[in-house]
Amino acid sequence: MKKIGVLALQGAVDEHIQMIKSAGALPSKVKHPSDLNGLDGLVLPGGESTTMRKIMKRYDLIEPVRAFAKEGKAIFGTCAGLVLLSKEIEGGEESLGLIDTTAVRNGFGRQKESFEAELNVEIFSDAPFEAVFIRAPYLIEPSPEVSVLATFEDKIVAAKEANILVTAFHPELTNDNRFMRFFIEKMV
Numbered sequence: 001m002k003k004i005g006v007l008a009l010q011g012a013v014d015e016h017i018q019m020i021k022s023a024g025a026l027p028s029k030v031k032h033p034s035d036l037n038g039l040d041g042l043v044l045p046g047g048e049s050t051t052m053r054k055i056m057k058r059y060d061l062i063e064p065v066r067a068f069a070k071e072g073k074a075i076f077g078t079c080a081g082l083v084l085l086s087k088e089i090e091g092g093e094e095s096l097g098l099i100d101t102t103a104v105r106n107g108f109g110r111q112k113e114s115f116e117a118e119l120n121v122e123i124f125s126d127a128p129f130e131a132v133f134i135r136a137p138y139l140i141e142p143s144p145e146v147s148v149l150a151t152f153e154d155k156i157v158a159a160k161e162a163n164i165l166v167t168a169f170h171p172e173l174t175n176d177n178r179f180m181r182f183f184i185e186k187m188v
């Protein structure tokens with residue numbers, strides 16, 4: 001069985017644990033660098049990217065997570081996880097720099113703090129994906145290596161580059177595990 005870790009410092013951790021189980025893999029929580037040993041893939045959950053980065057630094061997780069990706073292991077970031085994985089964050093905050101695009105935090109503004117939208121996702125031809133957005137970011141300036149998987153109001157909200165998958169929304173807050181299954185079956 002594939003082993004998938006969830007960065008468990010802050011944010012929507014338990015929902016991802018459930019979704020990993022429902023997609024047929026074995027979840028575990030990652031709090032320390034040694035928790036990455038033996039994992040096949042890693043999820044960076046939603047939450048607050050500023051706080052998550054601070055705690056990652058305190059637990060010395062930044063470089064080990066970068067090294068995990070450089071080994072070719074797959075990482076799936078949702079919302080704040082997308083922000084942390086992006087090469088740049090608009091405004092210049094530090095990021096892990098693992099997908100070649102820029103994240104615009106809270107990009108949908110105050111009018112749209114949280115909303116749901118039906119998305120056509122490039123990799124799912126069967127049915128649209130009902131996406132839950134919460135103070136969501138979006139992506140700009142993807143390099144040619146980045147595949148855009150979904151947009152909402154012309155803004156990029158799901159993308160993939162090599163072993164990195166990101167969504168601006170929260171698939172773990174729905175019952176639709178297609179993103180997690182895609183991640184585990186096709187990327188891990």
Ligand code: GLN
Binds near residue numbers: 046
């Ligand atoms: N707005 C948050 C950030 O920029 C992300 C929100 C979320 O993960 N739901 O970090």
